Amino acid sequence: MNYDLVIFDNDGVLVDSEPVANTILAGYLTELGHPTSYEDSLRDYMGAAVHRVHDLVLERTGQRLPEEFDQTLNARTFAAFERELQAVDGVTEVLGKLTADGVPYCLASSGSHERIRVGHRKTGLDLWFHDEIIFSAQDVGRGKPAPDLFLYAAERMGVAPERCVVVEDSALGVAAAVAAGMDVYGFTAMTPAGKLAGAKGWFSSMAELPALLA
Structure with a gap:
């Protein structure tokens, strides 16, 4: 990794x-x-x-x-x-692999904590994400495309920005990750790769993500 x-x-x-x-x-x-x-x-x-x-x-x-x-x-x-609401297809397999490999992960979302929690309870992702690894734009002054949220998440997790990688599907999110000095991979299920300029790479299925991260 x-x-x-x-x-x-x-x-x-x-x-x-x-x-x-x-x-x-x-x-x-x-x-x-x-x-x-x-x-x-x-x-x-x-x-x-x-x-x-x-x-x-x-x-x-x-x-x-x-x-x-x-x-x-x-x-x-x-x-x-x-x-x-449903979980993105294949994402629990990715989280399972990261867990098995001992790779820390967290979440940094423009959505509120309440919105995140409602979605996770519905989809079962609350089994994978506890409060200490969930970060929201509510926690910082400026949301994406400002880098604040990603930098805050890295600081709270105790990892230098250059050692972090972000998984994003929006142009605003990719811009925020780049501004934070982090590598970012763009998920193209809904957004064409051309609109995720600045990403280090792109993938259209979660099954492709582990190989990119490795």
């Missing part, structure tokens, strides 16, 4: 949440008078913390989203997770 720590993004990498969450987000924004397609939502918000939604809507329209936006979005998203 070339690395001392593997840092996983959560949405789209561990749990197959991006289709569910972006469908909900696009629908809610449209309902509020900000017409947004599913494709628009993926382009503008995939991999981002919710503050980016507020910032972009304000920047584009001069209007603020309602005070209850986050609460309503979370309620709708979590309800959809309970109905539909």
Whole structure:
């Protein structure tokens, strides 16, 4: 293994949440008078913390989203997770191999701790991730594409940034990992490799990941 720590993004990498969450987000924004397609939502918000939604809507329209936006979005998203969410195919095999090989791993997500936990309980990934190895944009001042979250995760795990590798599926996440001075591999299940520029390599199936990390 070339690395001392593997840092996983959560949405789209561990749990197959991006289709569910972006469908909900696009629908809610449209309902509020900000017409947004599913494709628009993926382009503008995939991999981002919710503050980016507020910032972009304000920047584009001069209007603020309602005070209850986050609460309503979370309620709708979590309800959809309970109905539909699944773990990304093959990810438990990757986690099992890392565990067997004694390679530390953690999670660094733009999502809130609550969102992470809801998804993990539904998919069984709570067996693999405990609180001490879960890091959220809530824990730092700035979310991706700023490097803060990845640097915070590395510091908490006691590993130098250059000894970390990040597994990401969004352009914002890849940019954050590169800014943190970490190698990053891009998961192309939903995002073409061309949009994950800066990654050291790309893979379309979790079965390919162990060989890249080794």
